[in-house]
Amino acid sequence: MPDDTFIDLFSGAGGLTFGLQRAGLTPIYALDAWSDAIDTYRLNLPGHTAECGDVADLTANKMKSIIPQRPNWVVGGPPCQGYSTVGKRNRNDQRNRLFEHFRRIVQYLEPDGFVLENVLGLKDMSYEQEVAEAFREIGYRVRFQVASAADHGVPQLRRRVLFVGHREADFKGLDPLLQADQYVSVEQAIGDLPKLQPGESATMYDAPAKSDFQRLMREEMIELQGHTASKHPPHLVEAISHIPDGGNRTSIPDHLQPKSGFHNSYSRLASWLPAVAVTQNMGKPSGTRCIHPKQDRGLTTREGARLQSFPDSFFFTGPSTSQRLQVANAVPPLLAESLGRSLLDPDHWA
Ligand SMILES: C[S@@+](CC[C@H](N)C(=O)[O-])C[C@H]1O[C@@H](n2cnc3c(N)ncnc32)[C@H](O)[C@@H]1O
Numbered sequence: 001m002p003d004d005t006f007i008d009l010f011s012g013a014g015g016l017t018f019g020l021q022r023a024g025l026t027p028i029y030a031l032d033a034w035s036d037a038i039d040t041y042r043l044n045l046p047g048h049t050a051e052c053g054d055v056a057d058l059t060a061n062k063m064k065s066i067i068p069q070r071p072n073w074v075v076g077g078p079p080c081q082g083y084s085t086v087g088k089r090n091r092n093d094q095r096n097r098l099f100e101h102f103r104r105i106v107q108y109l110e111p112d113g114f115v116l117e118n119v120l121g122l123k124d125m126s127y128e129q130e131v132a133e134a135f136r137e138i139g140y141r142v143r144f145q146v147a148s149a150a151d152h153g154v155p156q157l158r159r160r161v162l163f164v165g166h167r168e169a170d171f172k173g174l175d176p177l178l179q180a181d182q183y184v185s186v187e188q189a190i191g192d193l194p195k196l197q198p199g200e201s202a203t204m205y206d207a208p209a210k211s212d213f214q215r216l217m218r219e220e221m222i223e224l225q226g227h228t229a230s231k232h233p234p235h236l237v238e239a240i241s242h243i244p245d246g247g248n249r250t251s252i253p254d255h256l257q258p259k260s261g262f263h264n265s266y267s268r269l270a271s272w273l274p275a276v277a278v279t280q281n282m283g284k285p286s287g288t289r290c291i292h293p294k295q296d297r298g299l300t301t302r303e304g305a306r307l308q309s310f311p312d313s314f315f316f317t318g319p320s321t322s323q324r325l326q327v328a329n330a331v332p333p334l335l336a337e338s339l340g341r342s343l344l345d346p347d348h349w350a
Pocket of ligand 1: 009010011012013014015016017031032033034037053054055056076077078098329330331332
């Protein structure tokens with residue numbers, strides 16, 4: 001029987017599980033209410049039950065029959081929309097309380113430890129103490145941390161809130177693997193992918209990998225999945241063609257200015273920096289700084305997946321809007337892998 005087994009509640013497409021598995025932990029069960037995400041999970045993480053269902057229906061009786069053994073860890077990212085600093089925050093949003101189901105399941109299964117991850121909005125709203133206390137009450141020593149994905153080799157400035165609890169030991173926290181001057185840039189992340197016009201697709205690489213990150217993402221792959229650029233109207237393509245690498249809509253001439261959008265809509269990623277947090281609107285120039293640094297279009301799903309550090313062998317299923325949401329929702333696998341290594345390392349515990 002493997003040690004360091006875990007179950008993933010709110011698993012989504014499996015970014016968190018994938019990274020933890022790469023670090024050496026063993027997933028034994030996953031649950032998510034979204035069938036597209038579970039289909040993606042099953043495709044990429046076979047060998048154990050991944051169920052499409054509501055966490056509220058995971059009763060004690062059901063757990064007895066469906067979870068094959070007491071897991072060492074329970075991990076999960078309850079939905080983040082209610083806390084998100086991108087969306088509108090709302091304390092009374094019912095989705096903000098789903099962590100209570102997570103806590104109920106931890107209390108029932110009594111794993112050695114748990115990991116609860118969420119977006120940074122959680123900290124802004126001072127839920128930190130409330131969440132930590134709720135787990136202390138059921139016997140866990142809780143460590144809270146804000147982790148920056150770029151510190152762990154992800155080409156993206158995304159921060160996640162992590163609560164790590166254990167029954168017997170104190171987690172010392174994640175150490176950054178990289179300094180800011182070593183961060184992986186957008187060019188190092190996606191610069192090898194075939195050039196596309198809006199509306200075009202590519203299914204094969206057409207140039208060798210040029211950076212260590214590109215080699216890491218390609219592994220042995222020869223075919224590309226999800227590298228399809230959305231169509232944009234010609235006047236929009238002309239408008240964004242005026243924006244330089246790393247620039248914004250102030251470079252668009254007045255007569256071509258889009259009528260709507262926020263201050264960071266119609267902005268190009270900077271090729272020499274990590275990306276800003278990837279969102280589900282990555283394909284639309286009106287999304288949050290998601291125009292390709294050198295091409296006149298939004299990002300493809302594969303480019304978004306690369307910026308989240310999903311390897312090219314990780315395939316997403318469902319319609320493209322769904323695939324993009326699965327990518328954007330995920331814990332970057334390299335961050336999850338770094339977390340997993342720390343969980344397994346005795347030096348990270350006191
Ligand atoms: C932030 S995403 C999790 C991302 C995931 N940890 C990853 O790394 O890919 C939150 C997930 O919670 C799921 N979810 C929302 N409400 C749920 C519920 N009541 N029961 C189970 N899953 C739910 C959503 O479908 C979504 O996939």
